[in-house]
Amino acid sequence: MEAVYLDHAATSPVHPQVVEAMLPVYHEVFGNPSSVHNFGRKARRILDEARRTVAKSINASEKEIVFTSGGTEADNLAIIGTARANQEKGKHIITTSIEHHATLHAVEYLESEGFEVTYLPVDESGAVRIEDVESSLRDDTILVSIMMVNNETGVIQPIDEIADLLKNHQAHFHSDIVQAYGLMKWDVQQVPVDFLAVSGHKINGPKGIGFLYIREGSTIESLQYGGEQERKRRAGTENVPAIKGLQTAIALIEDEREQYKENYLRYKQAFLQVLDENKVDYSVNGYKEKCVESIVNISFPGMNVEALLTNFDLSGIAASSGSACTAGSVEPSHVLTAMFGKGDPRTTNSIRFSFGLANNEDNVKDAAEKVSQIIHRLSD
Ligand code: PMP
Numbered sequence: 001m002e003a004v005y006l007d008h009a010a011t012s013p014v015h016p017q018v019v020e021a022m023l024p025v026y027h028e029v030f031g032n033p034s035s036v037h038n039f040g041r042k043a044r045r046i047l048d049e050a051r052r053t054v055a056k057s058i059n060a061s062e063k064e065i066v067f068t069s070g071g072t073e074a075d076n077l078a079i080i081g082t083a084r085a086n087q088e089k090g091k092h093i094i095t096t097s098i099e100h101h102a103t104l105h106a107v108e109y110l111e112s113e114g115f116e117v118t119y120l121p122v123d124e125s126g127a128v129r130i131e132d133v134e135s136s137l138r139d140d141t142i143l144v145s146i147m148m149v150n151n152e153t154g155v156i157q158p159i160d161e162i163a164d165l166l167k168n169h170q171a172h173f174h175s176d177i178v179q180a181y182g183l184m185k186w187d188v189q190q191v192p193v194d195f196l197a198v199s200g201h202k203i204n205g206p207k208g209i210g211f212l213y214i215r216e217g218s219t220i221e222s223l224q225y226g227g228e229q230e231r232k233r234r235a236g237t238e239n240v241p242a243i244k245g246l247q248t249a250i251a252l253i254e255d256e257r258e259q260y261k262e263n264y265l266r267y268k269q270a271f272l273q274v275l276d277e278n279k280v281d282y283s284v285n286g287y288k289e290k291c292v293e294s295i296v297n298i299s300f301p302g303m304n305v306e307a308l309l310t311n312f313d314l315s316g317i318a319a320s321s322g323s324a325c326t327a328g329s330v331e332p333s334h335v336l337t338a339m340f341g342k343g344d345p346r347t348t349n350s351i352r353f354s355f356g357l358a359n360n361e362d363n364v365k366d367a368a369e370k371v372s373q374i375i376h377r378l379s380d
Contacts, residue, residue: 003316004367008356013175021248050247069198071178074212075102078195081220082089090140097338126155126286153286187365205249209242220289265293274368
């Protein structure tokens with residue numbers, strides 16, 4: 001039985017070219033980029049080149065890129081760093097109820113520090129309404145944090161409009177684009193965001209590396225105390241091999257993005273077509289037309305997430321849910337709860353399938369056949 005990986009939104013396989021690019025760095029470049037000698041300079045050159053590639057990919061300046069340990073640290077730095085640096089201007093923050101925990105737990109921490117947080121609702125399709133952003137803005141709002149693509153549903157948020165709306169407001173605008181970056185071209189000269197958080201392992205890069213784009217002139221406090229790396233915004237010796245890997249993954253994405261989008265959409269359609277042919281009872285959660293190609297979140301009426309994931313795993317299918325599963329119980333997904341309301345069965349019977357490099361049309365169809373058999377078996 002060949003296992004089929006349909007969990008690329010959780011993490012993605014490392015591209016062979018990324019591994020190849022990282023190995024010589026491990027073998028040959030061990031100097032600390034902050035050292036002045038030849039060994040250090042060699043490492044610094046790798047950092048500088050990577051920073052150029054990263055900055056160019058979003059049309060930013062190299063000075064605006066800070067390497068982090070991933071999406072979580074990038075989100076934390078943007079949110080907590082901005083809040084601390086701007087608290088004399090106000091203590092109000094706006095976010096949404098469907099953010100990743102890297103954002104939600106960061107703003108919850110800020111609430112405990114005396115900040116006030118407005119959690120915007122979403123409609124049934126999983127999208128934030130621009131009117132809600134507008135009506136919750138206040139004179140003391142210092143930060144708006146809204147993700148570009150939700151990691152559970154793949155639903156795309158109206159980031160361009162929100163950025164436009166905030167153009168003349170003091171509030172900094174942060175967007176977690178972790179799930180969007182691999183599939184959407186970004187240009188910070190076109191969209192007036194202040195912070196963008198990206199993670200390497202969602203784009204066929206290594207784990208434990210990412211970056212935060214910080215618009216020049218934004219006020220932010222470092223969350224780490226130590227050396228003066230990353231223009232004093234993130235202390236600590238950089239992960240040079242992983243940064244080389246991130247650079248390589250980004251260069252590949254720049255070349256392959258359109259092809260990936262085409263492939264993943266084809267896989268998604270093929271997957272759903274097999275479910276239809278097998279007369280599986282299901283519905284797709286979230287906007288179909290405002291969703292990234294790589295993610296589909298499906299509700300299976302009468303089913304339960306734990307039973308589904310266990311049966312899928314036994315059949316070699318790797319998928320996931322937003323619900324936190326603990327022994328004997330299923331915590332409903334906070335994203336689907338925000339969309340459908342507390343207690344809605346879709347909050348505990350939905351599965352996210354996400355497509356990527358480990359897929360081809362055949363293994364996706366094969367997985368969909370197995371999913372169909374499992375659903376029919378469990379509903380008997
Ligand atoms: N934001 C989103 C939307 C994500 O999907 C993830 C990863 N699940 C993160 C942030 C965290 O990224 P990392 O794993 O690199 O810390």
